[in-house]
Each structure stands twice: as C-alpha cells, then as structure tokens.
Amino acid sequence: MLINRRTLLRGSGAAAGVFVLGAPALLGQARQRVVIIGGGPGGATAAKYLAKDSEGKLDVVLVEPKKQFTTCFHSNLFLGDFKSFDEITHGYEKIAAQGVRMNHQMAGSIDRDKKEVVLADGLRLPYDRLVLSPGIDLKYDSVPGWSQQHEETMPHAWQAGDQTRLLKARLDAVPDGGTIVMIAPPNPYRCPPGPYERASMMAHVLKAKGRTKAKIVIIDPKETFSKQGLFQEGWEKYYPGMVEWLGPKVHDGLKSVDPKTNTVETGFETYKNAALVNVIPAQMAGKIARDAQLANQSGYCPIQPDSMKSTIDPNIYILGDACIAGEMPKSGFSANSQAKVAAMMIRGELLGARTFPARYANTCWSLIETGDVVKVGGAYEAKEGAIKASSTFVSKTGEDADLRKQNAQENTGWYAGIIADMFG
Numbered sequence: 001m002l003i004n005r006r007t008l009l010r011g012s013g014a015a016a017g018v019f020v021l022g023a024p025a026l027l028g029q030a031r032q033r034v035v036i037i038g039g040g041p042g043g044a045t046a047a048k049y050l051a052k053d054s055e056g057k058l059d060v061v062l063v064e065p066k067k068q069f070t071t072c073f074h075s076n077l078f079l080g081d082f083k084s085f086d087e088i089t090h091g092y093e094k095i096a097a098q099g100v101r102m103n104h105q106m107a108g109s110i111d112r113d114k115k116e117v118v119l120a121d122g123l124r125l126p127y128d129r130l131v132l133s134p135g136i137d138l139k140y141d142s143v144p145g146w147s148q149q150h151e152e153t154m155p156h157a158w159q160a161g162d163q164t165r166l167l168k169a170r171l172d173a174v175p176d177g178g179t180i181v182m183i184a185p186p187n188p189y190r191c192p193p194g195p196y197e198r199a200s201m202m203a204h205v206l207k208a209k210g211r212t213k214a215k216i217v218i219i220d221p222k223e224t225f226s227k228q229g230l231f232q233e234g235w236e237k238y239y240p241g242m243v244e245w246l247g248p249k250v251h252d253g254l255k256s257v258d259p260k261t262n263t264v265e266t267g268f269e270t271y272k273n274a275a276l277v278n279v280i281p282a283q284m285a286g287k288i289a290r291d292a293q294l295a296n297q298s299g300y301c302p303i304q305p306d307s308m309k310s311t312i313d314p315n316i317y318i319l320g321d322a323c324i325a326g327e328m329p330k331s332g333f334s335a336n337s338q339a340k341v342a343a344m345m346i347r348g349e350l351l352g353a354r355t356f357p358a359r360y361a362n363t364c365w366s367l368i369e370t371g372d373v374v375k376v377g378g379a380y381e382a383k384e385g386a387i388k389a390s391s392t393f394v395s396k397t398g399e400d401a402d403l404r405k406q407n408a409q410e411n412t413g414w415y416a417g418i419i420a421d422m423f424g
C-alpha cells in the first residue's frame, strides 16, 4: 500500500489532534522518538528534560489521559486546609511549549517486539526508547470486604483527584465524638510517611473545628512506620487523645470491613458506625507495566540501578512508584530525581550525549501541625546491584521549634521548586 500523509492520518484514527502519530518514524525522518507513558513526577520530568536538553533532536511524546494533574504530594495539606485544590493541580501547557508533544489518552498496551505503544484509540505509536512512569494500581482485593465499588463509601484518596476531594468532604463532616478509622497499607507503598501525615492533618482540622472528642484510629499491618517517634511525639503534643496508632500485635489483624455499616473489625475490636473509614490498600505497579511483563512477583518493576533501565527490556526505562528503586522510597521527589537520570542516559544512548554516574536524592517532609514539619531523606547511588543510600538524615524528637519552622519553609519551597521543575 502506498503510504502517504492522508493514509497515515486516516490510519491513526485520529483526525489526530495536533500531530500525526507514527508519521516521523514511518516517513523515515531523522528524529528518534521517545514515548513516555504517565505524566506524573516521573514522566513529566523525563519528558521535559528530554525535550529541553535534546534541543529538538528527539521527538518526545508524553501519553497521559489527564489534562490537569493533581499532586498526591501536598494533598494532605489540602485536607488540612493549608492549601486549596487549585494549588495542588497543574496543567501541561508549559512542557508542551518546551517541545513535548502531548497525547491525552491512555496507553492500552505495549508491543515490546515491535517497539510500539498501542494507544486507547487503537493507534500504534512506534518508539526508539520508552519511559514508563504509570504510578501505582491499588490492590482492591487486599482488604477483606472492600473493593473498587466501595471506594466512594470508604475512600482511599491514594491517587489524587476526585478521591481527594471526597475524603476532604467526608473529613469535614466528621462530628465531634466521631471515629475515623484509617486502614494503613503494607510495605512497599507510595509515600511511607503519607498515612501518618494524613492522620496529623485530620486531627488538625478536627481540632480547628473544636471537635477534639473525635478520634482517629490507625489500623496498621506494619510493626513500625516512617518517622514513627516524630509523629507520635507530635500527636501527643498537639492532639492529645485524638490519634491512636495500633500495630498488628495490638489489633491482632484486620478481619474485615463492611461498607454498608461503616464497620471495621479487627481481632481485637469492632469499630461500628465509624464516621469515616479511609482504606489505603496494598499497591503494585500500574497495569500497563504489569501487562507488558515488566514486573516481577513483587508486583513492581526491576530496574538497573545505574540507569533506571528495565532489567527485562533494554529499550524501556521505568521510573517512580512503579519501579523497584532499592533503598529509595516511593515519592514524587524520588520519581523526579530518577527521571533526570533516565533522561540523561537516553540522550547518551540516542544522541551520544555525555553521561555521568547516576546520583539520586530524596527528602520527604511531613507537616504535623502549623509550622512543625519533620523530614527524612538521603542521597543514593548504584551499589552492589541496587540503589543504596550513600548518606541519610532524619529529624529528631525534641527538636527546636525554629528548626521545625525552617523545615516548614523548605517544604513550601520544595513544592514550588518541583512543580516548576516538572511542569514549568
């Protein structure tokens, strides 16, 4: 068949919006193409840096269904009335202006043999390198009695957007004396300190509304959790009697939840008629990565620690929450840092650009109460076949209030900085 511009357009099924997908490769144009799936911290950063640093020499396509991205990071601050929803929601216009071609739909599958992404509309999008940053999927069957159909009744809000707003509305409606039950997730999961910062913000809102007889009970499958001493000290100091954390030895296992009656049953106690149940289930890499056989038995995707390249397919890089990043936690900061390494390595492979040894960084700040922020973080590198910490730091209990205020300023500055870095 004669391939001309018209058949390409028709074949794309696309009346193709702003660009003709597939055309450059098929027409033999010189630019090599990098397709990125997922426009979160990993994917958006990779797309921006690939387009910016290759100065137009690469064809960079970002596939992401959403036109606006609401960050999970600082969504707890939205719950706590420290930020508006608009302040945690961002568009892709600026990275498009840097030469990233946006395609707002789901990628349906990856044909690894042909090096093509099959988009939801059926269009096949060839790539020279593929970057995958699809985030997490929730394991809807990991909490007995709960499933996807119950996420409106017992919200998770672990993927930001409507769920975040729903949890906020439900939180604001909790009466004085009401009980919030939070089901915390097992490791490994997105944002290790996230559930506990969330509990702090819930307590903050209740306290601000004078509902100090309300209670937040955290049912945790883990024996310990991130920044535990710091959170527990903060809860004691600011919200006495309001936050109760129960590890597995105390609650004796989560038996079931009943969305009809808002009941949570553990081996130790039954919480009936809870004012709010926040179920944060177990997690795994996004479907597109699992379907492409890029994940191992853990449900996450193994990568080469010195490049972020999949250990399973040398043409694919995997970033952020979907990958197994050794000692790096699953965070937006980590995903952003990993994306810069991957972008550098891809430019090295496709354009012969100079590369440097991979260096990664992460810090997770958590707001406990106004002006009191704690942090944990580190610098990371490839060592002995994994990403390992070369240095770490963590806030200390009993710290000076000024230091915590300084952390709060860092947290604000970091959010503005990473948003400018990802979407700016």
Ligand SMILES: Cc1cc2nc3c(=O)[nH]c(=O)nc-3n(C[C@H](O)[C@H](O)[C@H](O)COP(=O)(O)OP(=O)(O)OC[C@H]3O[C@@H](n4cnc5c(N)ncnc54)[C@H](O)[C@@H]3O)c2cc1C
Residues within 6 Å of the ligand: 037, 038, 039, 040, 041, 042, 043, 063, 064, 065, 066, 069, 071, 072, 073, 074, 075, 076, 105, 106, 107, 108, 133, 134, 135, 136, 157, 158, 159, 190, 191, 194, 195, 198, 286, 287, 288, 319, 320, 321, 322, 330, 331, 332, 333, 334, 335, 363, 364, 365
């Ligand atoms: C409550 C909470 C608080 C947090 N706080 C912090 C914090 O303070 N600091 C921090 O650094 N991190 C924080 N995090 C973690 C952070 O949000 C995640 O680690 C980060 O978003 C991961 O980025 P990602 O690019 O891997 O995935 P995501 O942010 O999930 O982005 C993935 C994107 O891929 C898209 N996608 C998925 N599948 C497809 C497909 N098939 N086709 C096309 N697109 C697809 C999705 O639409 C999504 O936009 C927090 C998380 C939560 C839940």
